[in-house]
Amino acid sequence: DELQADASDTVFTYVICAVCPVRDGKQELGYFSGENEFHGYAASQLVGSPELGFMFPAFDNRMANIHNALLYSKNAAQIHHEFIDAVFHTEAPLSAEEQKAAFQTALAEALDKSCSFDVVQAVHEQIRERIVQHKESKDPEPLDITAREVGEILEKSGISETQVQAFKERYAKEFGEGAALNPSNIIDSGKFELVTPQVKVSVDPEYSYMLETKIINGKKYILIPADEGLEVNGLNVTINNP
Known part of the structure; x- marks a missing residue:
């Protein structure tokens, strides 16, 4: 049996x-x-x-x-x-926190000014989706992700081939050639957080796609739709037309 x-x-x-x-x-x-x-x-x-x-x-x-x-x-x-x-008597592996920091450094340095909100949002959303699907499938095999797979996400987000290759090289330097990482170690799948020197905004990752950035009259803004109601400290408020 x-x-x-x-x-x-x-x-x-x-x-x-x-x-x-x-x-x-x-x-x-x-x-x-x-x-x-x-x-x-x-x-x-x-x-x-x-x-x-x-x-x-x-x-x-x-x-x-x-x-x-x-x-x-x-x-x-x-x-x-x-x-x-x-x-x-061997070199210790990187902790989850160290892996996350190294991954973010590789991404930021390779992409430089191309490391935009939209790109980081796409990377987070697609890696998170893989984590969710793997959990729902109840696959006993551990989930992992490689530099090649992250590179494909970057390419779909409009990153140049040169910068994608730069990321892969930096990734290999940080983790080793062909290394596969646990996706949960490089992103926080339960949180999507935006921080400025004055404001911190946390969004349910499931709805992070609703956020967008825009430059209005020379100033940079993070836009959040609020058509279905808005609360401030638990109090329902309205947004009036100017």
């Missing part, structure tokens, strides 16, 4: 290491039934949830992979390079 077809006669043996903080217990008031009295007491030490850890070997393609280990970090922005170097 289906269960037996998916079974294996190979035993997966592994080691899990968890690094947990230990803190002194707090002084509390407790009731001692034998003495019929309340006394102060404190647990000597308490073990907190893991800050980091790893499983070795990794489990890839239904078998042990002794060349890889699965690393866990409570804070995705801190993967503890010193721990990886001390335990595995």
Whole structure:
């Protein structure tokens, strides 16, 4: 049957290491039934949830992979390079935050003045759409994206072939030739945010297509349609014709 077809006669043996903080217990008031009295007491030490850890070997393609280990970090922005170097004696991979920063740098420097609102909006929307479709498909294989695929998005957005090639070269420099990234590491699929020195605007990514930029009388504006109602601090307001 289906269960037996998916079974294996190979035993997966592994080691899990968890690094947990230990803190002194707090002084509390407790009731001692034998003495019929309340006394102060404190647990000597308490073990907190893991800050980091790893499983070795990794489990890839239904078998042990002794060349890889699965690393866990409570804070995705801190993967503890010193721990990886001390335990595995290898260069640590980029954290999700570092991947996002490197991707944005590659995009901004390669496109220069062509890194417009419309281009960034298109990149965000199309990568987000891939994330949504992959989640809905329930595909067990992890989703990834390459420089070539991002380059195709840029080309469709009107970016020149020279600048697309410059992006691919910068991407390869940051992540390695042919590297594939987790799309969730390079964009925030749950947020679309615009920031100026004076204003911050957050928009549901599903409706980011409604935003547009325009230059009016020499000034740059971000336009947001408000035909279906507008609230200011929870109060319904109207927009009057001039």
